[in-house]
Amino acid sequence: MTRADRYLAAGILLIAILSVALFYYRSSLSSGKAASVGAVISAQGKIVRKIDLSPGGGKTTFLVSGRLGPATVEVEGKRVRMVDAPCPERICIKQGWIENPGESIVCVPGETVIHVEGAAPVDAVTR
Template sequence: MGKKLLIPAGIAVAAAAGCAAAIALWKMAPEGEVACVYQDGKEIARIPLDGSADGQTVVVQGENGAENIVEVSGKRVFMQSASCPDQLCVKAGWKDRPGSPIVCLPNKVVVTVEGEKHGTDAEVN
C-alpha cells in the first residue's frame, strides 16, 4: 500500500519541480510511442511514432526469401506487405499505441508499439 501511494506523489513532485526542464526534455526526447520491429525474437529496428519518421519503411528479410515490409505513416505503423501465406500481419492493420502487436508467425516477425510512458518503474526509485 505504501509503495502505491508513493508513486503518484513522486510523479507529482517531479512534474511540479520540472516544468521548465520538462519543456526542454520535450524537445530533446519527445514523449510518445516507438514502433519496435523484432525478427526471431531480436530487436532489429526502433522507429519513433511522433511523426518524424513519416513514410519510413523497414524491410525485414528472413530465411527462404521471407520478407516483411513495415511502414510508418505519421504516428502509426503497419505491415505494408509480407511474403507469408496467411497475410494475418498485413490484415492486422494500423497500430499507434501499446497493446496487441502485429505478429507474422510464418516469418517470425513481430512489430510492437512501446510507449515511453510505460514501464518506467525505475524513475520512482
C-alpha cells in the same frame, strides 16, 4: 452533534480537498512531459530495428527479413503497419495500422513482430 463533531467533519473534508489538489497538481506536472513512443521490430527473436513514432513524422517504408523472406513495414506519423509479407495467411497485413502503446503485430510464419513500446493505458486491473 457537538461542535467537535462539526470540526471533525470539516477537517475530513479539508483533507479530502487537499488531497484532490495534491493529485491534480502532481498529475499536471507529469502530463507535461509526454512519454516518447516508439516501435520495436524483431525478426526471428532478435531486435532488428527501433523506430520513433512521433505524430509529425513522414511516411517511410523499409524491409525486414523474416524467416520466409523480406516483409515490408510502413511507418506514417505515429502509426505503423505491415504492408507486405511472404506468409500464407496475411494476418499481419490484414491487422492494419497500430499506434497505441502495448499493441503489436505478430507474423507467426515469418517470425516477425512489431511492438509499440510505452506504458499501455489500463482499462482495469483485476485479481
